[in-house]
Amino acid sequence: MLALLAISLWITPVWSQRSETVIANSLPALGDGSDITLSAERQLGDRIVRELYRDPDYLEDPILDEYLQSIWQPLVKGAQARGEMTPELLERFAWKIFIGRDRSINAFALPGGYLGVHLGLISVVNTQDELASVMAHELSHVTQRHIARSIGDQARMSPLLIGAMILGMLAASKSTQGAQAVIVGGQAMAAQSQLNFSRDMEREADRIGYGVMSEAGFDTQGFVTMFGKLQQAAGLNDRGSFPYLRSHPLSSERIADMQARQQLQTPRPANEAKDIVQAIMSARARVLAQPGVGALRAWANEATDTNMETQALNKRIGILYGAALSLMQLRDFSAARALLPRLRLALGGHAEALRIVQLLEMEMSFKENDMRGALRALSSTTQLPSSQWQRPELIFVAQASARLQTASPSIETSQLLAKSVSALQAWVLQSPQDAQAWQILASALAAQGRNLASLRAEGEAQLARMDFGAAVDRFKAAQDASRKNPPQMGDHIEAAIVDSRLRFAHGILREQLLERQVR
Incomplete structure (x- = not known):
């Protein structure tokens, strides 16, 4: 188009x-x-x-x-x-x-x-x-x-x-x-x-x-x-x-x-694993489109239809995932969780689809404000080196550990939060335009008490969203924090970066003003 x-x-x-x-x-x-x-x-x-x-x-x-x-x-x-x-x-x-x-x-x-x-x-x-x-x-x-x-x-x-x-x-x-x-x-x-x-x-x-x-x-x-x-x-x-x-x-x-x-092409056999993942994503897209309570209830009821078992595996998986996600959106968490064993049993050894179901279980805990449950759902991930975490896990583990550390600090949570922050910092270094990752990193840094670094990450998130006025505001707040608060380890580097990024954001705003004046 x-x-x-x-x-x-x-x-x-x-x-x-x-x-x-x-x-x-x-x-x-x-x-x-x-x-x-x-x-x-x-x-x-x-x-x-x-x-x-x-x-x-x-x-x-x-x-x-x-x-x-x-x-x-x-x-x-x-x-x-x-x-x-x-x-x-x-x-x-x-x-x-x-x-x-x-x-x-x-x-x-x-x-x-x-x-x-x-x-x-x-x-x-x-x-x-x-x-x-x-x-x-x-x-x-x-x-x-x-x-x-x-x-x-x-x-x-x-x-x-x-x-x-x-x-x-x-x-x-x-x-x-x-x-x-x-x-x-x-x-x-x-x-x-x-x-x-x-x-x-x-x-x-x-x-x-x-x-x-x-x-x-x-x-x-x-x-x-x-x-x-x-x-x-x-x-x-x-x-x-x-x-x-x-x-x-x-x-x-x-x-x-x-x-x-x-x-002219040689036909390819169907790829069951890919078709299953697509069925899950199709179901997720339908539910996240906010179709209304009636549609969510209808999709939830599809999991109880006896005719469902006669359909192809990918269709059955899509129905079960859509039903579980719909029930979660309706806040019927017990019914939603009851579908997870059926999903896992139907999936057998399809590793990527099982991972997505694990993420769904984590989302349910988030919805219930159960951060410990969310981290338990991702325990197989958090035990891996953070370099092996994929982006959704990076986002969700950082969110859960930051909220848990803020509400109920512990040495174990602090260590997991530090691991998450390190992993997110490595991620945004490779993907500097990932606004959501910067925003989650800002929250995680704030939970660690690293205010200057958190404000800088907020500014980077606004730059990635091309909201240059908001970025200037965040970088100025970071400068104020740097002047008023005792420096922490690494703050002198963060302060120098903040100064540079503030000049960059100011420069873009000036260019935009000049463009309007020329027209």
């Missing part, structure tokens, strides 16, 4: 209340639209994503994040291996994924290498390969510079017109009357229609995405089966639950091309 079209399906009505002038002032000057540089496209994407970070529908879920990354990173490497992604493009663009808490079936590319995925899409795909096909297609829109080329075709499109277009599409996605109220002189809708990807671009994204998907090790049959889902939705007179179809209309030519390509 075209980036500027796509964002209207994610941002809440609150944003639509702003004037187009305000939004235009937040957009970079694109100059001659026929020559959009990598820097200008990244800058445009950053401006849009900055708004998405503040949106209530932006979802940070360590388990789904990890799953999407397990698909996204191989695709990025596959694009590099095929020569679709130049070293300059890899360095200049963000290549980050966002999850939108939206039940519609959609994924979209944004300028500058950002990819948005709706929970609705994750919930309907049957295999990891189907999800990979959509992500590979969107990735290819970015690597082939389709967004820049689409904007570039509109040489006279000003930032103000782009702002009006975004507002119009945003309101249209929420309310027809709202759209009529904000579209200025019909210009925004005209711009929207001109910015849709061309048929040639769609075919190119199919072709390149198919190759990238194959290079990354995914089964390209997922492209064909995903097209089948979309074709069926189109034939059933889609009423808006498949917004992906509005910007990616399927043609018989596109479908035939994918089917012809696939006939």
Whole structure:
């Protein structure tokens, strides 16, 4: 989906209340639209994503994040291996994924290498390969510079017109009357229609995405089966639950091309382990989309249906996991926990799926505010060297140990907290744009009484979310703490880093001010 079209399906009505002038002032000057540089496209994407970070529908879920990354990173490497992604493009663009808490079936590319995925899409795909096909297609829109080329075709499109277009599409996605109220002189809708990807671009994204998907090790049959889902939705007179179809209309030519390509491939056997994990993630996406109490109860009751046992293993696992998670959301913890033995028994030796069930057990303890129970659920993880912890475990162990140490300090908890802090520090060193990890690290450092380091981590979290004003506030608070409090071991290093990061954040704010003044 075209980036500027796509964002209207994610941002809440609150944003639509702003004037187009305000939004235009937040957009970079694109100059001659026929020559959009990598820097200008990244800058445009950053401006849009900055708004998405503040949106209530932006979802940070360590388990789904990890799953999407397990698909996204191989695709990025596959694009590099095929020569679709130049070293300059890899360095200049963000290549980050966002999850939108939206039940519609959609994924979209944004300028500058950002990819948005709706929970609705994750919930309907049957295999990891189907999800990979959509992500590979969107990735290819970015690597082939389709967004820049689409904007570039509109040489006279000003930032103000782009702002009006975004507002119009945003309101249209929420309310027809709202759209009529904000579209200025019909210009925004005209711009929207001109910015849709061309048929040639769609075919190119199919072709390149198919190759990238194959290079990354995914089964390209997922492209064909995903097209089948979309074709069926189109034939059933889609009423808006498949917004992906509005910007990616399927043609018989596109479908035939994918089917012809696939006939040349040797069929692969089904991968039961991957299909089970996808079934779990689909169930998780459905529940986290906040469908309402009625839907949660219906999914919880599915675990009691005697016909469930006749279904394929991955379907049964998805039903049981969805039922347990639904019951947890309904705060019926005893019933939720009662399903865990059934899940583990059905899973047998599927190690990755068993790990996800272990994380679910930990989540239940979190919901009950039982931090000791949460840590017990992850005891097999905490006994490992922290270098072997995966990101969800890093996040959850740090949260639980910090809260437990604050409420009921002990030597054992203090040691585990120190281990968690060390592991998180190593993680953010490798992943400095991980805002959630920085925020959890800040809480863990505060539980250790390391106030300066905690404030610095809060500032880094705000930088990662591109909230530069908030970052300045946190770094200034860190400077004040450094001056007023006796120094602890390592504080002189933290203070020097804080000074440097404050100058960096101030510099970006000055650049943004200059951009607005120029326009």
